[in-house]
């Protein structure tokens with residue numbers, strides 16, 4: 079009856095390939111073709127510029143409250159690139175760059191943040207869930223999707239995203255536990271941006287890392303430099319292979335930083351110093367990736383300018399088109415639609431009540 | 447007396463209760479240095495420290511579940527759930543434990559706890575931030591469900607909630623947080639939980655409302671007054687347990703009633719009130735009781751929110767229906 083050490087099969091690694099100064103570990107460098115590298119860069123830049131434009135629009139009162147993603151582009155784009163269109167994407171609410179990569183239109187994002195239900199319509203061929211605002215709640219859906227994908231004999235995998243704060247919710251623990259129990263093909267991406275509104279990571283968990291929580295559930299976990307797109311890409315590639323081979327789920331902790339406010343309604347000066355933010359701004363994911371591409375001879379000033387111009391044009395077109403669409407949307411009677419497969423009689427009555435009310439009170443004719 | 451917003455009045459209630467009773471503790475997400483996302487707990491951590499103003503990890507079940515433990519130990523926890531739309535994460539702690547601890551232990555263990563949460567629409571918020579689901583809690587035996595309608599009664603009712611020996615769910619209408627100011631006395635003011643208030647007397651029709659909907663009800667009453675229609679207005683303040691005596695008395699006088707709430711119509715507070723009126727004032731009713739409410743749908747994203755929320759015009763229309771004018 080000894081007191082002996084129990085060896086737990088996994089260990090936790092930290093992975094960094096391209097550091098904040100743009101210095102590369104050539105041994106760890108993933109083999110990615112030139113076209114894909116430029117696609118990664120363009121997707122990150124689009125995420126960045128669209129975020130900046132949304133902030134302008136919000137400040138001008140042209141969209142409502144939204145959560146900026148600035149600084150988290152590598153964590154999102156490096157990971158989402160591993161999904162095929164037949165795989166499933168289960169976002170939280172701060173994955174705008176990943177959502178765009180999956181095919182969500184910029185217009186739909188603008189509609190959503192302008193309070194139009196039309197902004198959550200998902201194209202029929204897209205295997206994406208809508209954003210989940212209740213923190214951590216979507217994690218279990220990913221596990222269920224993964225289970226179903228296996229049950230139905232497909233080779234689909236599932237990738238879900240959440241923040242550091244979400245790891246405190248019961249749903250996170252239940253989702254990981256069940257995924258491991260069923261060896262479901264799910265990749266859990268934690269965007270550890272150090273803050274959950276005003277709560278810093280060290281008040282969120284007493285664990286040294288988030289990655290190590292994977293060990294408790296018997297699945298591999300890895301911590302990566304979340305501002306290093308090559309590291310995120312590599313870790314997600316390994317996890318995707320594992321999932322596709324039937325070897326179960328993985329937890330990836332992307333260490334990154336929320337350089338902006340939590341949402342546009344938040345005032346971070348109440349709870350954190352600018353110095354800390356400034357330090358993280360120096361670790362910007364786009365800057366170092368641009369240096370990497372320059373060193374590889376894939377990006378020079380004119381190419382950079384070209385991509386920038388393309389991205390800005392795409393954003394402008396979307397803003398114009400969304401603002402035009404908004405003028406024709408907003409029929410109030412539509413709010414009754416899509417609640418049930420078949421509208422129950424009681425709801426039809428309520429809809430009719432509103433139709434008559436609006437007709438008598440505004441003189442407008444409604445065709446919801 | 448100082449003129450205060452509802453946020454300031456709630457802050458005053460917490461500050462004073464914490465000063466005079468060191469068993470009062472606050473816990474929730476971002477209640478510390480951030481002062482809560484609506485600033486209701488602003489600066490309380492500076493006065494009372496982080497042992498009493500507890501910033502929790504992001505877990506509502508933890509906030510309420512720990513609150514129950516603290517309350518059983520003799521503390522008086524005031525739990526803040528950042529938005530009532532996230533109180534489903536702690537639903538089971540309230541339903542399975544807080545609400546019935548006294549009953550299960552035949553009075554030996556009790557849960558003198560408050561769960562505060564902002565609720566309601568009309569502020570152009572993101573989804574899950576505008577619902578009005580007081581009926582869930584009102585339907586749970588053992589809980590008290592309180593909803594103030596302005597700064598002064600918010601302060602006095604929060605003090606009462608903290609001192610109450612049973613668990614109290616305290617919903618704060620986001621739309622009222624900074625909508626207007628009222629005189630709030632510096633000295634202690636406590637209102638009794640469970641007692642509706644007569645806000646305005648009238649003979650022709652009774653309006654029964656609560657929370658953010660009291661204001662459009664009062665506006666409607668004012669517009670009707672210009673036509674010589676005198677409206678009696680009752681502010682429920684406590685949804686459950688519902689004391690119907692004032693309501694029945696009023697309807698016996700007016701013979702007509704309009705109930706206004708932003709929660710969905712079916713199985714809402716209005717449905718219960720109609721039943722009570724039928725039971726208590728059936729022979730006095732001159733017209734069917736009207737409900738002006740949200741519809742039986744998820745509150746739409748904010749571009750369509752106005753069509754969902756009850757407003758003055760809808761209330762006037764309902765009043766006319768009871769009066770046949």
Ligand SMILES: Cc1ncc(C[n+]2csc(CCOP(=O)(O)OP(=O)(O)O)c2C)c(N)n1
Pocket residue numbers: 172211212213214240241242243244245271273274275336340475504506528532535
């Ligand atoms: C269940 C639930 N509780 C509270 C909130 C309010 N809220 C929204 S985001 C957030 C912090 C989330 O932190 P984290 O998981 O780290 O994600 P981040 O915002 O940093 O991307 C909180 C408390 C919510 N949306 N859902």
Ligand SMILES: [Mg+2]
Pocket residue numbers: 241242243269270271272273274275
């Ligand atoms: Mg975070």
